[in-house]
Amino acid sequence: MNISIIGTGMTRFGELWKVSLLDLAHEAMDQALENSELLPKDIDALFVGNMLSGILNNQANLGSLLAEHIGTGIPAFYMEGACASGGIALHNAIQSVLSGQNKTVMVVGVEKMTDHSGDDITAGLMGAGSEAERQAGATFPGIYAFMARAYMEQYGVTEEDLAAISVKNHFHGSFNKKAQFRFTITINDVMKSSKIADPLKLLDCSPITDGAAAIIITSKKVSSKKRISITASEVASDTVGLSGRSTFTSLSAVVKAAKKAYHKAKITPKDIQIAEVHDCFSIAEAIAHEDLGFSSPGQATKDIIEGKRTIGTGNLIVNPSGGLKACGHPVGATGIKQIVELTEQLRGDAGPRQVNNAKIGLAHNVGGSGTIAVIHILQNNL
């Protein structure tokens, strides 16, 4: 693929009560234009990733609404795939560039969650659950708790082992000025935090977050040292409900999409120095490491505890941004935020959280309980 990322933008993530969904998106879009040194007229199309604007705000046609900010009447598209909405928007943006229809396009992921009651947000997010799960009163912490229990039983992994994932991600987030949580935590803090859905506790769970992220990609030849290549973009789906799956300890959509992505990028997991994975819950990151081939089955938490995934001590750093856990999880924005983080890392612009010698990075964006998975592989070819 001949696709370069040439601009990135990202708002601070957090409980941002004073700004609207449009404010957030516009800030990220403006930053991406500035970062790419492009003007609005240089953008051929806009792709928007967002999950909840319809469900929570009765807002449709967010593609055109955000394109107004660019002001040139370009094609504009809203795309949704639950918490993988950002990744899906990027995947389709890439196809539009590869097809020759567009040369330079912007992709923005945005979510405004905190203006709503917890009940409304929980119900809204369950829009990505199966009908049976909704009727049973399930919530996503509950659904991931099933996976955690199955994983712990299958591999003899403990709650303390899973807690190490949140500890690592908060450590990384402490270096990230845009993260929702910039404090470090201990295994003991995780263990003492409130039970949400046994065995998951508050500090196993990603938060409710407002935020936006944007990138600009192009097929044009670019000489800038800021250019980062996208070498694979692959998607796969699975049943919406957990009950349709043959295992709870691996997500087939991730395995399928990752296999295709490695093949397309002509790499193996060993070639990767850095990854942003979809740690909506601690258990989700453990399973991700294994489905992506970073760790052997059942070994993810052991590798994390040994420091192999941590900045400063590791060889394959996972979630240097702080991940969904510490950086925050504005659901439609997350998939694009992952790309912003990898781009900054691969450019060598990540400041205090810079991963040394990062040349190849992977982004893993998941919707629902593994219903849809989007894998992107980025490379610094310079």
Place this chain on the structure above:
Amino acid sequence: MNISIIGTGMTRFGELWKVSLLDLAHEAMDQALENSELLPKDIDALFVGNMLSGILNNQANLGSLLAEHIGTGIPAFYMEGACASGGIALHNAIQSVLSGQNKTVMVVGVEKMTDHSGDDITAGLMGAGSEAERQAGATFPGIYAFMARAYMEQYGVTEEDLAAISVKNHFHGSFNKKAQFRFTITINDVMKSSKIADPLKLLDCSPITDGAAAIIITSKKVSSKKRISITASEVASDTVGLSGRSTFTSLSAVVKAAKKAYHKAKITPKDIQIAEVHDCFSIAEAIAHEDLGFSSPGQATKDIIEGKRTIGTGNLIVNPSGGLKACGHPVGATGIKQIVELTEQLRGDAGPRQVNNAKIGLAHNVGGSGTIAVIHILQNNL
């Protein structure tokens, strides 16, 4: 472009109280597979166009949910652009095939509207209006009434003239077994019908409808006589609110997208024998004829009254399906239904509503009050 339509499916349109959104989509998907003589394993990806499943039903991730019906874990995407959601899904499906990422993909448009109160549907649809329009209590009939008033004043067109559009479309719909309304109407019927938003009356307005439509497109060489080529797919956007526009009597998004589409397909409006246009209101069809170059400015209703757009008497037949007015307007399905109708016509399979010698057709799908426009051009190359 080397893209062929090789399968079509469509449910009956109407108030279909006994079937769900999933039932509707599945029926159209199954029909498209059967019509193409393909198996689920032959489909590389699924693109879903829908506007209201989140707003009305709290349903997210409809892409993956519908992909479960195919059952092979393929990439699946939900795309929304108000009443142009179907066209937008097709546009992006085409890019994915042109990019080489996929060879054969299914596009389904679906909407289930009648399970909700009129107030909820009106509020949901206003999700595609501007914030100022919503705050002012505007509705889409009201917004299009502004356009109608401006058009009538600018060109000296009367309410009776506009009524001829609904009369034509009901005449066409009377031949369509899948249409919501299969009865003919007269100018007098339109004039006597209840005022909705002056000068628009009930019979100037498209109805609330349930329905689904699906097509299968491919880049593979196909020898089947059922193959129809897509020769252009173009999109443009405009301000969400009417107040941002320099005119109410032309939609710049349509003019831009049509200009690009004619250029891409290497045709002029004179080469077209058949078109499905977005007649959400009678005035919308009048403006469409002019923005698309079928009639001179202000002349659309005159041409319609003279029979130039009617099956049997016309040279460029518009809305042979009955259009949104008579066939019905399940908003996310409409853009795909237009393609199904054109495909059947260009194949010569349209039965009692067959347009003679139809070789080139155009589909015009619009979101909001002209906020986004999608133009597709289809051709029978055999």
